[in-house]
Amino acid sequence: MKRLRLAVLALAACLAVAHPALAAEKKVIRMAFRTAETGFDPQKIFDRYSVGICENLFEPLLTYDYLARPVKLVPLVAEAVPQPEEGGTRYTFRIRPGILFADDPAFKGKKRELTAQDFAYSIRRFRDPKLASPYEWLFENKLVGLDELAVKAKKTGTLDMDTPIPGIEVRDRYTISFKLVEPDFNFAYSLAMPNVVPVAREVVEAYPDDTMGHPVGTGPFVLKEWVRRSKIVLERNPNHRGYELDTRYADPSDPWDKAAIEALRGKRLPVLDRVEIYPIEEEQPRYLAFLNREHDLIDETPFEFIEQILPNGKLAPALAKQGVHVFREEAPETTYDVFNTEDPVVGGYTAEKVALRRAMVLAHDRPQEVNIVRKGQGMPAETPVPPGIVGFDPAFHSPQQEYDPPRAKALLDMYGYVDKDGDGWRDLPDGKPFTITYKYNARTQEQRQIAELWSKSMAAIGIRVEAAAVQFADLLQDKRVGKFQMASSAWTADYPDAQNFLQLLYGPNTGQSNEARFKLPEYDKAYEKSQRFPDGAERSLLYREMNRLILAYAPWRLGVHRVFNHLQYPWVKAYKKHPILYTNFKYLDVDVAAQQAAQGASR
Amino acid sequence: MSAVLTENTPPRAPQESPGLWTLAWRRLLQDRVGMVALAVVILFIAMMLASFTGLIARDWSKESGVSYANPAFLAGQENLEAKAVAAGGAVSKAAPVDLSDVDPLAPRYKEWEERAAKIAVTETKRAETLAFGGDKWGRDVLLKVIKGSEVSIFVGLVAAVLATIIGTFLGAMAGYWGGKTNDFLEWFYNIFTSIPYILLILAFAAVFKKGLDTIIVILALTGWTGIYRLVRAEYIKHSAREYVKAAQAIGASHMSRMFIHILPNASHVILVQLSQHVVSFIKAEVILSFLGLGVPVDMVSWGTMLAEAQNELVIGKWWQLFAAGASMALLVTAFSLLTDSLRDALDPKLK
Numbered sequence: 001m002k003r004l005r006l007a008v009l010a011l012a013a014c015l016a017v018a019h020p021a022l023a024a025e026k027k028v029i030r031m032a033f034r035t036a037e038t039g040f041d042p043q044k045i046f047d048r049y050s051v052g053i054c055e056n057l058f059e060p061l062l063t064y065d066y067l068a069r070p071v072k073l074v075p076l077v078a079e080a081v082p083q084p085e086e087g088g089t090r091y092t093f094r095i096r097p098g099i100l101f102a103d104d105p106a107f108k109g110k111k112r113e114l115t116a117q118d119f120a121y122s123i124r125r126f127r128d129p130k131l132a133s134p135y136e137w138l139f140e141n142k143l144v145g146l147d148e149l150a151v152k153a154k155k156t157g158t159l160d161m162d163t164p165i166p167g168i169e170v171r172d173r174y175t176i177s178f179k180l181v182e183p184d185f186n187f188a189y190s191l192a193m194p195n196v197v198p199v200a201r202e203v204v205e206a207y208p209d210d211t212m213g214h215p216v217g218t219g220p221f222v223l224k225e226w227v228r229r230s231k232i233v234l235e236r237n238p239n240h241r242g243y244e245l246d247t248r249y250a251d252p253s254d255p256w257d258k259a260a261i262e263a264l265r266g267k268r269l270p271v272l273d274r275v276e277i278y279p280i281e282e283e284q285p286r287y288l289a290f291l292n293r294e295h296d297l298i299d300e301t302p303f304e305f306i307e308q309i310l311p312n313g314k315l316a317p318a319l320a321k322q323g324v325h326v327f328r329e330e331a332p333e334t335t336y337d338v339f340n341t342e343d344p345v346v347g348g349y350t351a352e353k354v355a356l357r358r359a360m361v362l363a364h365d366r367p368q369e370v371n372i373v374r375k376g377q378g379m380p381a382e383t384p385v386p387p388g389i390v391g392f393d394p395a396f397h398s399p400q401q402e403y404d405p406p407r408a409k410a411l412l413d414m415y416g417y418v419d420k421d422g423d424g425w426r427d428l429p430d431g432k433p434f435t436i437t438y439k440y441n442a443r444t445q446e447q448r449q450i451a452e453l454w455s456k457s458m459a460a461i462g463i464r465v466e467a468a469a470v471q472f473a474d475l476l477q478d479k480r481v482g483k484f485q486m487a488s489s490a491w492t493a494d495y496p497d498a499q500n501f502l503q504l505l506y507g508p509n510t511g512q513s514n515e516a517r518f519k520l521p522e523y524d525k526a527y528e529k530s531q532r533f534p535d536g537a538e539r540s541l542l543y544r545e546m547n548r549l550i551l552a553y554a555p556w557r558l559g560v561h562r563v564f565n566h567l568q569y570p571w572v573k574a575y576k577k578h579p580i581l582y583t584n585f586k587y588l589d590v591d592v593a594a595q596q597a598a599q600g601a602s603r
Numbered sequence: 604m605s606a607v608l609t610e611n612t613p614p615r616a617p618q619e620s621p622g623l624w625t626l627a628w629r630r631l632l633q634d635r636v637g638m639v640a641l642a643v644v645i646l647f648i649a650m651m652l653a654s655f656t657g658l659i660a661r662d663w664s665k666e667s668g669v670s671y672a673n674p675a676f677l678a679g680q681e682n683l684e685a686k687a688v689a690a691g692g693a694v695s696k697a698a699p700v701d702l703s704d705v706d707p708l709a710p711r712y713k714e715w716e717e718r719a720a721k722i723a724v725t726e727t728k729r730a731e732t733l734a735f736g737g738d739k740w741g742r743d744v745l746l747k748v749i750k751g752s753e754v755s756i757f758v759g760l761v762a763a764v765l766a767t768i769i770g771t772f773l774g775a776m777a778g779y780w781g782g783k784t785n786d787f788l789e790w791f792y793n794i795f796t797s798i799p800y801i802l803l804i805l806a807f808a809a810v811f812k813k814g815l816d817t818i819i820v821i822l823a824l825t826g827w828t829g830i831y832r833l834v835r836a837e838y839i840k841h842s843a844r845e846y847v848k849a850a851q852a853i854g855a856s857h858m859s860r861m862f863i864h865i866l867p868n869a870s871h872v873i874l875v876q877l878s879q880h881v882v883s884f885i886k887a888e889v890i891l892s893f894l895g896l897g898v899p900v901d902m903v904s905w906g907t908m909l910a911e912a913q914n915e916l917v918i919g920k921w922w923q924l925f926a927a928g929a930s931m932a933l934l935v936t937a938f939s940l941l942t943d944s945l946r947d948a949l950d951p952k953l954k
Contacts, residue, residue, distance in 0.1 A: 284913045304914045307683040351707040371688040397697035410718035452900040467900040552706040
């Protein structure tokens with residue numbers, strides 16, 4: 001009798017699984033990332049894709065409104081966006097009580113509430129020498145007393161996490177106040193960055209060697225499964241409090257806003273149960289996975305296929321028939337090729353050294369990069385600062401970044417970079433032959449074409465450039481430690497201010513975000529001065545000065561500000577791409593019936 | 604009637620018995636498929652040599668057509684990519700920013716302008732169509748295929764020769780000496796073959812610096828194992844034969860017995876192996892380049908062409924894939940057929 005009952009139960013269970021109505025309950029989104037992630041320790045990571053995952057696992061004090069454009073800071077775990085006090089040197093936050101971390105064995109079965117102490121700990125982590133955080137610069141020369149701790153830590157090897165410092169003042173369980181060394185009107189932005197987020201000290205200490213694989217935060221999702229470089233699965237965090245979509249700052253005439261408000265009316269966010277992300281670096285399989293409906297959406301559609309998607313600027317009929325939506329985004333980002341200014345060949349600040357870099361910039365066929373590699377989906381950059389960012393200067397233009405091979409050749413001839421040994425390639429002024437190595441991300445055709453373009457543009461003026469393909473994670477590492485001559489790069493806004501781009505060449509940021517290892521006293525002085533001003537005429541003047549120095553010393557070849565096309569099938573609801581935040585999973589909804597009908601039909 | 608039975612034997616011409624090679628050649632000449640295959644292979648090698656010496660396809664990298672120029676036989680087809688390039692991007696109309704007060708090059712601005720003005724700019728007109736179409740940059744696909752053959756065939760041939768030399772030498776050692784030498788080489792062989800082939804190639808490719816010579820070395824170092832086994836077996840068989848004993852009796856050294864007496868008798872095996880490996884190495888080069896581990900960006904091979912073509916196929920530009928794929932298919936098929944014929948021709952049992 002008992003056996004029979006068991007069999008009946010098993011049968012019922014089978015039926016339940018097979019029954020479509022029951023399976024339909026789960027709301028799942030599948031998509032690809034264009035590059036593999038590196039890990040999920042927010043204070044340790046640098047690349048946009050890993051940070052993008054952290055946006056869903058952790059929560060900063062502040063964030064950006066989903067719908068507001070231009071972007072708007074709103075509180076997230078803080079109760080309000082603080083007003084700068086004491087002349088822009090103090091910011092005080094009150095944290096909402098009752099916010100819980102996701103469950104983890106490190107909490108020993110208890111619910112763990114988020115407190116002010118967690119922020120104090122996490123921000124100190126940026127300065128921990130053991131972490132070697134690439135975002136250490138965010139809190140360098142910033143919080144009173146923190147630099148002194150960091151200096152001590154350099155000697156002892158570990159940062160003192162306990163001694164209170166005046167810069168990070170924990171007033172009570174829920175109140176934290178930051179005291180700045182100098183006025184900084186962009187400070188609130190840095191507290192909205194998806195890597196300036198609280199981690200729990202118990203968790204970090206429980207997995208000291210694998211913090212990258214053990215992200216535990218207060219975010220709407222948890223990391224359910226991680227197969228390095230091939231699969232990331234997020235599932236809804238059962239401890240998350242949930243919230244409703246804020247529509248105060250939406251633009252009622254914007255069709256994306258309207259659709260999002262309509263789709264999310266009355267719903268608790270996040271709506272999705274599960275998000276599956278597959279890093280696929282090659283363009284073609286990533287695009288085909290979308291076309292075959294294996295993926296529900298594709299962000300940053302490869303440029304190669306643009307005439308398939310938007311022939312003559314209009315959505316292709318085949319896609320339109322399926323109801324595919326395209327979101328076009330002028331991304332607040334800049335691509336560039338970086339010279340290592342400490343390199344004996346391409347580095348240096350003397351006229352002779354600068355001349356080589358400037359000539360290479362002039363001879364690099366950027367029109368082909370824009371039109372052929374990027375299929376016209378980008379605007380040539382005049383300065384590092386992209387449009388849509390506070391401090392962007394539309395009137396700034398210089399022929400020093402324009403394609404002009406005769407001027408490049410003339411410059412090389414003038415400074416003695418001529419072919420002395422008769423092998424058809426130019427030599428250094430002292431007569432030695434030279435070859436420049438260009439490092440790029442191995443796995444994509446787009447990057448290979450960019451490397452190819454460098455190689456052939458330079459060959460046209462007699463400079464030998466050898467392209468070396470490396471893995472993305474290794475490329476990031478090599479650039480950080482200065483193990484390169486020239487490399488491809490790109491930067492996306494962490495916060496919507498030009499400062500975020502200009503810091504990329506600030507001398508003290510060498511070894512972190514200053515990949516060029518560029519150290520020019522005039523530039524550094526202007527940068528430091530600019531931090532003390534709020535947005536206005538004085539600051540714009542300083543920004544302009546810095547941009548001029550960049551053009552004159554050419555630590556970079558400026559690339560483009562890319563225009564991205566994000567595609568979604570009609571069953572993906574409430575989609576809108578945010579210029580600063582990389583993902584929007586917590587706002588998405590999915591029409592499961594339509595999704596399953598369509599995906600079933602294609603299989 | 605009696606008849607005298609005369610021994611009516613024809614006058615025996617002083618007959619020279621044809622050697623192994625002459626016989627083989629005669630047999631090959633009768634094999635029509637083999638001869639066609641041989642002609643195709645020779646044609647490809649001639650093309651490769653002509654390209655290598657610069658007789659043809661010298662300016663393969665010249666961008667003579669528009670982006671993705673149509674093949675001549677598809678002249679009317681719409682080329683959206685080229686149209687977009689022609690339309691160009693937005694150019695800033697803002698007045699140029701003056702850098703002279705911060706620019707380290709400022710003192711020589713005047714000289715710079717003068718010199719630049721003297722350098723002539725030659726604007727080439729880009730063709731709308733090319734014989735067999737153009738690639739992304741507007742380079743002629745036909746010239747690319749020819750230039751690409753240089754890398755692909757060269758790599759295939761040289762790597763196969765190297766692998767054969769390694770395999771033959773080690774095989775001869777193991778087979779001839781036997782004993783400890785044999786045990787050691789067998790052990791070495793087992794280790795090598797226990798690793799999956801592609802994985803082994805990838806491991807080597809990850810360790811060595813990228814470049815053409817590296818690919819050759821990798822393929823040679825990973826490809827010798829099959830040849831080694833066959834040659835070893837031949838040597839075991841032959842070293843006990845009478846002719847080798849005879850050679851020993853007249854005082855031939857070990858080396859001379861191994862490489863002067865036995866080697867010619869095992870050469871048919873080696874030759875067939877050589878040509879089989881050429882085929883598999885041409886394919887391996889294509890795979891390596893396709894995976895981005897192969898030739899550098901400023902060179903072209905069939906593998907890099909196929910890698911480029913994977914994106915192009917989605918947007919309907921099939922000619923590069925076709926050109927590279929068809930050439931490779933033709934050469935590989937011809938080489939395989941030739942190998943088949945060679946094996947038939949060289950097998951002494953098939954007289």
